Each structure stands twice: as structure tokens, then as C-alpha cells.
Amino acid sequence: MDTTDFLDLFTTEAREHIEAQGTLLSRGLATGLEREEINELFRRAHSIKGMAAAMGFSPMAVLAHAMEDLLHRWRDGRDRPATDSLALLTRANDHLSAQLDAVAAKRDLPPGEDIAEAIRALCPATPGVPPAAGAAATAPEAGPAGAAATDDLRPRLLIDVAIRSGAPLPGARAMVILKRLEEHGRIVEISPAAPILATGAFNGRLRIVVASNLAPDRLASFIGGLPDVAACEVAQGPPEPAGGTEARRAEAISSVRVSTERMDHLLDGVGELILDYERLKRSVDPEPGSEQEEILEVLGRTVDGLRDEVLTMRLLPFSSIVPRLERSARDLAGRLGKSVDLEVRGTEVTLDRSTLEEMFDPLQHILRNSIDHGLEETEERRAAGKPPRGRIEIELSRQEDRISLVVSDDGRGIDPQALRRVAAERRFLSREAAMRLSDEEALMLVTIPGFSTATRTTEISGRGVGMDVVRMRVQKLGGNLVIRSRVGVGTRLEMDLPPTVTVTRAFLCRASGGIFAVPVSAVHGMLEVVRDSVQASLGERVLRRGEDLVTVLPLGGILSGDTAAPFPAAFPALLYHVGTRSYALGVDEILGEAPIVVKPLRHPLELLPQYAGAAILNDGQIALILDPANLTRTSRPA
């Protein structure tokens, strides 16, 4: 068999199993394991073993097999999970993950025979105990469905239903089938579990065990006659043991997979649809109360529903990358011999999957910096009166229409004065300019490419490795990064990100005869600038707004390269922040807010950092999308 076609599917599924095992094992170490959690671990190890064996990755199969054996003993109650054996399984699971990385990188798999052997040592052969005895003892705990069903003496029928592919709302369809079945019997078991049906994660295959007096063929023709049922098979029970259907359930959920590329195509299509709809609405301009107005209204709602559906489909909980983060933190802390507690909050908050993927590397960088450079050695912490174990917190939360991501540690912090000094010594800035930087601005120096390499040779902790990458990635996603730190107390990185991407709302404005789009998520407000209220300060034109100083940037002037051109008497401006500074982007006219579809720029326009992409407007015109943060940089040659 040529297995290359299955490699992607294998790595995705195996990754899912390994991560889920990692989560369960850490929970096990913290609070112990419930029976169902042991079952789940067993099933997952079993799946990994089978998949790896089928793909010919025997070191993975061998290791997963050993894990499965030990979990089998726990499941049967022959042994109980102890801290050291849980730790051993955690090590084994981390090793599986490393093996999977090697698979993905097409490298040779690191063997894991020593770990497998250590696990096997915990599983002495016990021929005296027939496995059935253990299984029988657990039967009464099969769960409420099983218990309730024992009262019902009607024959069990096992029903497999396939819903027509492409049928609308397959989960709701499955729900209809279940309700209709209740007219003819009592439902004993459903796979996947009923709550899955409402989530959109249902793949169209339903297995039901029902207690009913109806003949199997009559039941089959009843279900087969319902709308959108592609096939239905009904067999006499008894159903297979619960373990089997559980495994199938896990399979049913995890097999709903669409490549990100196809999701992107879908989103592109929806984006175009939204624009076409807006164009149609404007060109038709229907009479109030007319049929056309009705049609447009309905169409609008359908389009909105479709957009919401597609955007929701792309959302994944933060928890989906947490196990990988935890593992990499654990690995590094172990290698450096540091004791680190990582606490992650807000794991239930959902983000667009591409945002999540894009943020994984930066988060890993940040963790690495904290563990390697931020957190002190145990002795140094003791001397400073801190708890001996270092602490890192990641907190994700939703703030109105933004996502806030904060990573903080209780390490030694960064000294802004030292950064100013290095910036001046290494000629990143003139001495005067460096000393004029506020503490927060000085901290942002670590995000300048090449700055970290300069600092590494100094007494400052070498934090900043890859911080330029972090900042760029956050900005690329339409976000913003702020660094706060107190020497001796710790460092805090605050990022805010838009929850979804690609279809976005933007302010359209006119400047120098062209139309430009500025993402709404980047704009904090609008204001009218009166020329007489603008003052000159340090070569910039600024406006006082309450406590804040706002730097006024004329968009037309920036585009033409004449940033000192005189202002008109009054003009509208978009207010935005970069780091801790505020800017007002002056334009000729603000045309309003509209949904735009972001298109990546083609070469050579992509080389211009002030543009984030292009947008196709309702009337077919193209507008360049401004990236305010980069615009600010290009306008102030430092």
C-alpha cells in the first residue's frame, strides 16, 4: 500500500490524539483520573498504535503499544495510576510527539525503546486474572443509558444511518431521525453523542441502538423514507460493547476535516458574495415595501448567515494549541533545569484557525525567552525573596470585538535604561533620541530586528531573541504589541488581535484623489482636526487631546513624500494607536464604513510595508488597505 496519501491525515489525527493524551495526563498528575478519562487514554493509545503500525512507523507503534498495555491494566482495575507511572506516560507521550515531529519533517524516528521498556516493567504478566473478570466488575457502571435500557425488554436493534452528503444541516436532520425513532421504540444509545449534533461537527453518519418491537426491515424502510437519508441499515442486536461505539464516536468527530486551503476558498467566495450583494442592493435601490426590497432583505439575511457560518467554522478554541505550548515549556524548563509553573487561562476563547496557527510560533518564542532569560535560577529567586518556582501566565480573553492575549512572568524584568544605553552605543538611535524614549518606548527596542543580538553580549538578559518576529507576526494579523516590565518583578507582553480575518470592515477614505481603506479594528476613533489647534513639537505636528498628545500625519503628504505640506483649515482624521502613542491620520474625506474582502498584494506592491493588502469595493473599485502601524514608521524616517 502506498501510504503517502494518508500521511497528512495520519499526522493530523495522531497529533490530535497525542495532544488530548497530554491534556489528560497533566490533569491526571494534578487531580487524578476519572474512569472515563482512563478509558479515553486507552482508546487514544490504541488508535495511535494501530495508525502508526499501518503507516510503518514501528517505533511509534511500539511505544503506543506499551502505553496501551499499562492503561489497560488501569482500566481493568488491576493497577491504579500513580504519580511516577503518570509521569512516565507523560514522558512517553512527549516522545510520541517528538517522533511525530520527525515523521512530519521526514526525518528518522527517534527510537523510544527505553521508555517502552520502562513502561513494560510496570506491566508484569498476570496469567491468573482473566480479563473478563475485570470487565464484568465494571459493567454496572456503564452509565445511565445502559442502566435505563435494562428495564426495557424489547429486542435491541442496531441502526446505521448515512445522511445524504451535501444535505443542509445534517445535525438537525439526525435530530429529526432520532425524534421520529422515538415514535417506535426507546433509544438506548446514540453515537456520536446528541450534543455533537448541534455543533456542526457531525459528519453525517449516525449509529443508534434502539429497543423496539418493530421488524428491522420495517424500521429500515421507515427511516430510509425520511428526507435526506442516503442509506439505512438495521440489524438485530445485541449491540457491540460500549467501548466499540465510543471508539467509533471519537472517530466520527475527528474525521470531519477540511483543509485550511478549502476553508480559505470558501471564505473568499463568501467575501465576494457579500460584496456582490452590497453592489446589487445599491444598483437596484428598491422602493420601500416592494417585492424587490423583500428579496434583498431575505438575500441579505442568507448572506449574513452564510458568513457567520463560515467564520464560525474557522474558529477553534485556544485550548487546541495549549498542549503544544505546555509541552514546549516543559521541555525547555527540563533542559535548563528550571522549575516553572505555566498557567493558561481563557482556553475556551475561540480564534480564527489561521490566527491560532500564526500565533503559535510567537508564543513559543515568548515562552522560550521567559524561561531561558526572564526567569532566574532557583537560588537567585530565593535570594530575591521570590517563590523558588518561576511562574508564567498566559491569559486569553475576549474584549468586545478584540482578543486580548497577555503573557506575563515573575522573572527579573528588563531595564529600560540599559536598553537606551545599548541603542545609543550600537547606533540604533542617537544618544539624545535614545534618552528621550519613554520607558515603554525603550522596551519596544527589543522588537527591532538585530537589537537582541546586540544585547546578548551585555549584562541585560538576552530577552529579545525573536521579539522582532513576534511583533511582526502580531501586526500582520492586525494586532498590536505592548511590552511592560519592572526590574526584579517581571515582564508582561500584551497583544491584542482581531478574532477573525480576511472579511473585515474598514473605513474608506479619500486622499490625493485615491480611495484607501483602514481596517475598523485598527481605528480607535474619528476626529475633526482644526489647523490652528495643531502645534509643532520636535519636528512633528501634534494635537493635544485631553491628557494625550496626538501626532497628526497627513495621508496625502505621506503618499507624495511631502510630509511638511501645509494643512487645510480643517480636515477629518482617523485616530489610531501604535504601542503607547496616538496618531491622527488626516484625509480629505471619510466616506464611511463598509465590509471589504482583503486580497493579498501581488509583487511588487507587497514590498510596500504601508499597505496591508487590497480591497475590492462595492462598485468594483480597488482600494489599497493601509497598515497604520507601518505607515507611521515610513512617515518618520528614524
Place this chain on the structure above:
Amino acid sequence: MTPIRVLIVDDAMFMRSMIKDILNNASGRYEVVGEASNGREAIARFRELNPELVTMDIVMPQLDGIEATREILKVDPAAVIVMCSAMGQEALVVESISAGAKDFIVKPFTTDRVLQVLAKVLPGASGGSAAR
């Protein structure tokens, strides 16, 4: 054969006309006896007309289709209600079915689709009841 008496509930007049058109052209099998444009009105019209079949929009002003379905089933537990849903409302449809709606159709409708689903939900329809 006496036509089946139908109540159409939808806040959009366009949708009501469309369903009505489909039902009126189904060889006299259905008779649209009333329309309602929100959940509250639907309950009142149901009490007054006692239709054999109700098509029920989900998202409506005043009282949504799910609540209206619950209320109507309190009035008549045997009421046959079919939900009309837009794309992207799977959770709402699942909730409606749990609340007792018999089936659903997804907008935009086609004639065949509407007639197929309605034919299956009525007692005595082919495939509608295997037990009786």
C-alpha cells in the same frame, strides 16, 4: 381528498408568498388557511384556525419560532410543525426539533424540497408512520 389545512408563519412577506405559491400549486393537496408574521400572532392564529400543518420561521420579531412551537404544542400536543430555517442556524433547528417540531426546511427552498418534507411529516403519509 380534502386538502390539508396549512398555517404559514414567517416575518418576511416574500417568504410567505413563496411558500403559499408552492402549496397552492401542489394539485390541491394543501390549502393555506392563514398566515402570521410573528410568533405571538402564530399562536393566536393556530388557536383560531386549528390547522393540520404549520410552517414556522425561526427568527422572528416579538416571539421567535422556537417559543411559538413550544406554546402551540401546549395547546395541541399533536400539532405538526415544520421549521423554516436559514443556513447557519443548525443549533436553533436542533433546539426546535427537541422542542417538538417535526421536521425542517432550509431557505432558500425549492418546490420539490418543500413538498417532499411536508409529505413525510403528516400522519398516514407514506413512510410517515411504520407502526400504525
